Amino acid sequence: MGKGIPSYTDEEFVAAIRRGDDRALAQLYRLHLPMVSHYVLQNSGTEDEAKDVYQEGVMVFYEKVREGSLELSCQIKTYLYAVCRRLWLKRLAEKTRFGGRLDDHEPYLETGAEADLDLAEERDKRFATMSEALERVGEPCRSLLEGFYLLDKSMQQLTAEFGYTNADNAKNQKYKCLVRLKKLFFAHYKGEESF
Secondary structure: OOOOOOOOOOOHHHHHHOOOOOHHHHHHHHHHHHHHHHHHHHOOHHHHHHHHHHHHHHHHHHHHHHHHOOOOOOOHHHHHHHHHHHHHHHHHHHHHOOOOHHHHOOOOOOOOOHHHHHHHHHHHHHHHHHHHHHOOOOOOOHHHHHHHHHOOHHHHHHHHOOOOOHHHHHHHHHHHHHHHHHHHHHHHHHHHHHH
């Protein structure tokens, strides 16, 4: 590696990322970008698309490491390649520039990456649906729920902020808002699944 930049083994990368070492993440990012870039460029992509796909793949890896749910059965390089390959093939399929089925190209490497990617996509879809439901629930529900669940405000703070007569009234309103939010979320989420 470069002067003054430590070289990591796969285990050391995982341990460093788990500790929040940004240098290790930056080095990992630089280390395998050329491999993914080459793959994307060889398969109808641009340099910018390669960087986007690689960044998404690294984020899947990073989140799994930080959660402690990553079980590597291969090298990090192989894992990132499998995730990024799958992401790129999905993008190609979405662009309709790609005629065949995704499974028809290259033998599938069992790395666990596909399951991780599917979980990350599902989680992102749920977050987007929740965000949309939160927007649609309206005021004061949105601010009340955000205050309690996202900003960790106490019921006493919310009582004062929203002008409720006491904390029980604020709690009651929060419950009603939560019920409305759940209805909006599940109605929209189930509606998306049927497409």
